[in-house]
Amino acid sequence: MTGSGAGPDLLAAYPFLQPAPRRPGSADSPALTGGDVPYDVDAEEGQERQPVRELSWNQARRAAARAAVPLPPVTVAADATALGAALAEPLTAATDLPAFDTSAMDGWAVSGPGPWRLLATDAATGLAGGACAAALPDGCAVRIATGAPLPPDATAVLRREDGEVTDGQLRETGAEPLATGRDIRPRGQECRRGETLLPAGTVVTPAVLGLAAAAGRDGLTVRRRPSVELFVLGDELLTSGVPSGGRIRDALGPLLPSWLRGYGAAGDAEPHRIPDDLGALTTALRGCTADVVVTTGGTAAGPVDHLHDALRELDAELLVDGVAVRPGHPMLLARLAPGRWIVGLPGNPLAAVAGAATLAEPLLRTLAGLPATEPYRCPAAAALPWHPHDARLVPVLLPERGAVPLGFDGPAMLRGLALAEGLAVVPPGGVAPGEVVEILEVPGGC
Secondary structure, X not given: OOOOOOOHHHHHOOOOXXXXXXXXXXXXXXXXXXXXXXXXXXXXXXOOOOOOOOEEHHHHHHHHHHOOOOOOEEEEEOOHHHOOOEEXXXXXXXXXEOOOOEEOOOEEEEOOOOOEEEOOOOOOOOOOOOOOOXXXXXXEEEEEOOOOEOOOOOOXXXXXXXXXXXXXXXXXXXXXXXXXXXXXXXXXXXXXXXOEEEOOOOEOOHHHHHHHHHOOOOEEEEEOOOOEEEXXXXXXXXXXXXXEOOEEEOOHXXXXXXXXXXXXXXXXXXXXXXXXXXXXXXXXXXXXXOOEEEEEOOOOOOOOOOHHHHHHHOOOEEEEEOEEEEOOOOXXXXXXXXXXXXXXXXXXXXXXXXXXXXXXXXHHHHHOOOOOOOOEEEEEOXXXXXXXXXXXXXXXXXXXXXEEEOOOXXXXXXXXXXXXXXXXXXXXXXXXXOOEEEEEOOOOOO
């Protein structure tokens, strides 16, 4: 992750970029602490796990990462459908690369020292994709294009700008004498057939697709990416128009699908609208076949918060029930059945994002076989908002001088997140200017 280099002009444009107060006398960068947890995720093997109620933020992340194992490998075409998947086995070369000696420049293939007699060739010889010329006699030259097969016995390529042909004779005009091997790409220069190019676990990027194609691979063996269904709970949510009559717009249906894809989900999960009804929610969960169900709303203990009751009816195994983080502490993770999980996010938008970053990201990355994200740390450019007992996830800008809080970071707000370059993980007690803070990546949206 890199900062945008946002400078004083950008910061001045947003008057809500104000330093957050710091509690006097708070410890420097205290360790994250939590209250009770559903079970002790740090218990040694064989030790009894103690039933407790709420995990710290770090414990919750570890619990989500350990709740699953990578999905089985599948073979897919080496095209855009593989982007974002993790290689399930090393990528090996199906050919030498280059597969034959080629010219690195437009010009002439020559044999021995010059001047050279220029040989006439047919139209295809010396062009990329054309037939390889016959062996080149000593003292002779043929025209050649970049990428074309090099004639046998050629010793170098003379660049077009460094040569001149007069009366069928090719002479050097460059400042430096032509060295043997110049501008020749020898067979196998980049790799040999069967050579390992990339290890298992590598994320497929456009560059990986290009390398696979160049090395002769039509398909890739990758970890299957988890399928995800998104259930948006709430009778009060509108999908269009201006909020009115006590109803509000659904912000999470548009926000979460690409966010979850950035965490490793297969494609964008289409939002399903579920009313505030226990029977409807239970039926929807029972009929869902996705690897992971992500719900928004219904995780607390309000009169229409039915998620816990639905999980009890489905005999789900509750793995995380509440996390000591603000916003978003009433989040949960449960196993619906072998190979199927549910991540319950709060209904408030920023709280739901915090829950996705806490539980959905490590779970989905594990299922997809993606490597765990490496912590990114930077100094705080200002005191960051804090909570006395819980961690806080704070939208920040990342100019060169360090993390700057964006404001508008309440549970129901998204204005700060829309500008954010990361989420700062602020431990209980806060972070003073100059202290180092961990930053979570904000997934891209396209």
